[in-house]
Amino acid sequence: MNAPYTNRALASSAALISGCLGVYTAVVWLVDRWHLATLGPDQIPMAPMTAAMFVLLALALGVRIYRPADRTTESASLACALLVTLICALELTRPVWGWSLPWDHWRSTLVTKTGELEIGRISPLTAINFLLATAVMLAQSPALGQSRLAGWWANLGAASGVLIATLITLAYAAGTPLGYDRASVPMALLTAVAFLFLNAGLLLAERERKFRQARLSHPDGESAEWRNPRFFSWKLLLGLTGFLGACGLAWFYYSRHEQAAIRLAVEEQLTAIGDLKVREISEWRKERLSDAQVFAATADLPQVIARLASGSSEHARLDDFLATLLRAYRYRRIVLFDTLMAQLGQEEVEAVLAHEIGHYKRGHIPQRLVTMALMQFGAFATIAWLANAPWFNSAFGLPAGVLAPTFLLFGLLGGLVTFWFSPIGNRVSRKHEYEADAFAKDAMNGAAPLVGALRKLSQKNLSNLTPHPLYSAMYYSHPTLVERERALNS
DSSP: OOHHHHHHHHHHHHHHHHHHHHHHHHHHHHTTOGGGGSSSTTOOOOOHHHHHHHHHHHHHHHHHHHOTTOHHHHHHHHHHHHHHHHHHHHHHHHHHHOOOOGGGGGGTTSOOEETTEEOSSOOHHHHHHHHHHHHHHHHTSGGGTTOHHHHHHHHHHHHHHHHHHHHHHHHHHTTOOTTTTSSSOOOOHHHHHHHHHHHHHHHHHHHHHHHHHHHHHOTTSOOHHHHSOTTSOHHHHHHHHHHHHHHHHHHHHHHHHHHHHHHHHHHHHHHHHHHHHHHHHHHHHHHHHHHHHHHHHOTTHHHHHHHHHTTOOOHHHHHHHHHHHHHHHOOSOOOOOOHHHHHSOHHHHHHHHHHHHHHHHTTHHHHHHHHHHHHHHHHHHHHHHHHHOHHHHHHTTOOTTOHHHHHHHHHHHTHHHHGGGHHHHHHHHHHHHHHHHHHHHHHTTSSHHHHHHHHHHHHHHTOOSSOOHHHHHHHOSSOOHHHHHHHHHO
16 A cells, blocks of 8 residues: 555544534524534534634645645735634634624524533634644645754644644543533534644644655655655654553543542542531421420529528529429530629629610610511522532532532631621621710610620639730620720720
């Protein structure tokens, strides 16, 4: 078999198939049957401009193969390659400059989306592959002559194009096409197949070009390079391409399997955590309702606690009641704090009560309830928005649109955001404390009782009297003792 003529026939056949795919796509777009170029449901077709560029490059490659020495043919071939380069450069810079291109109106009267994907636009990956193919064609031009670097680039660029097209085609075959979960337009299946044939034709054309150069250098045909050209190892290139393809395919299926396993494990863990939290909340709710029922059924309990707090010796009756609670609900311990009465004098206790009543009189309780309700509604709205956002759950390997994982992730990660808003809530809380202190001062006809109570409580609680202002703003919901005394005495 004559190797040069075999390469020429194979290269021209590959270019012809690539061009025919472009012509077929252009025809189905012209007759408004673009879905015939999708080769599958919910897939995008080859863009009309992509089809036109495949036709241009296929014609340029075909005439270069059969008329390599003709200057007019070579000029036309280079003009096609430069035109495709210009179109792809404009497409890649479109997001930066935001301009509209002349061929956008070709699809203006047609359907512009399939699902969430825009059709009729050139994919950025497609534009990059076209630039790679045109660079190979420029490297094969006679102007570069015997340049070894140009030959290496032609082989490497064409082989890379074959590898990329193969990986994308295999991804479609595996049912997980690449790029369909992103905002940019993915490469269509028919485009990947056309690139596979076009780059294969470029590889074969480079081999035929080397044969032709060897024949021109040794017209007698006695050169060893002509019979077995070692400057281009066809077997090595095929082996390298096959190895890279096998590695890419193995990585693709391995990563797909690992991603599915990780997603399943995370879903199981989050589901277990969610079930546990729901059970804990349910049990806690039942316990609190049971306590409320017991307290509601015991009419004289408040009087007993009040007499105990006033110094009465009814410990035995209260101890019996608390022991009943311990046995009935299996509590570890029940602690009733009555140290406030022992620590403070009568006027100081009255000042503390006046302070708490001041919160009610100044309307702080309704304000807090409304604020908390608004915050809860805002949190639920944020959770719903994050659940519908395609990027949030998928960033953690979880399915988008599922509410339960989003709820748990928000609970785990929400503190990272709400922490920076705590100074606002602390400032409002400190303002309310100042207002309640002022109410207690007016009710007690002076600040001395409340100041005495605050000093004793700060001493017993080992409070920090002079924290750093930034630390106080971030963590303190109440003013410090010094600040409260200054406000009361002002």
